[in-house]
Amino acid sequence: DLMVDEQSNLPREFTEKYWISRKIGSGVCGEVKLAFERDTCKKVAVKTINKKDFPSIGTATRNAEREIEILKKIDHPCLIKTEDFFQTDESYYIVLELMEGGELFDRVKAKKQLDESIAKLYFYQMLLAVKYLHSQGIIHRDLKPENVLLASDNDICLIKITDFNQSKILEETSLMRTLCGTPTYLAPEVFTDAVTVGYGRAVDCWSLGVLLFVCLGGYPPFHTEGTDMSVREQITQGCYRFLPSKWDCISEQAKNLVKKLLVVDPKKRLTIEEALQHPWMQDKQMKTTAFKIMYPGGQAPSEGDTPSTSRKRPLDDQEQPPG
């Protein structure tokens, strides 16, 4: 029957450890199924990446291998964790912690638009997660509500960012090495072109602006209906509207943060750090709640082993628990 088939084309060492159940999500590069760890009955999510589903085999495999390399390396409460990994010559199987609240996309759709306080709690966690990724030299490049998962059905809950297959790991470039050398024979354009390099991270800040807009307004800032501009033109011209019916009940500070992220010029766009310093984010109660769900054991990363009560350095958003 179907279940036998489900189990049959899976690697043996996988089916010895897990029982595959139903499909719970499908992405561009494969699908996500619910599975149970046999010994513990623990629920997990299994993401399948089919190597053959991509026209140019090379990129698929490189993409998947890069995603897996990234997944293994990262460690943050708001980034999905890989629990296990298997592969056959036609597919990869990535075992992930199960997020029982499903996709943020579905939550916003169900609620029409999120309460501002809930949107702020989720956005703060997204900022910390992306700040961590950027600190590891990783640019996500595909931040969207489908890639933000919720840990439970409660409004107050942990969120985790997933889907790193579009991510880019910033490596040392030949341009960096060139700019370190003596430029005796170096052409001027190498310097002028160089000034735009290094703004790769800004793409994630733009996407976070779109994500925040969708969470607060319940509709995307750049869309097809109701305008004769193409989505591409709307984006390149930074042309979007706060529909009064949706945005009149939302604070000016929240709108201001959206405006400062949806800036066309990447060099003028807010960085993650600046977004964390924005007035709308200075909310001690929200941060206290965030730390409780991110570090339930109170094990927030701080200097020394005990959660910092002493203030050896000024509080900043290096994830110090609020005073």
Ligand SMILES: COc1ccc(CNC(=O)c2ccc3nccnc3c2)cc1
């Ligand atoms: C009890 O069984 C379930 C309970 C809740 C759900 C809702 N969750 C999901 O639909 C879901 C989708 C994609 C995911 N990707 C990675 C990790 N977890 C994920 C969870 C799915 C199954």
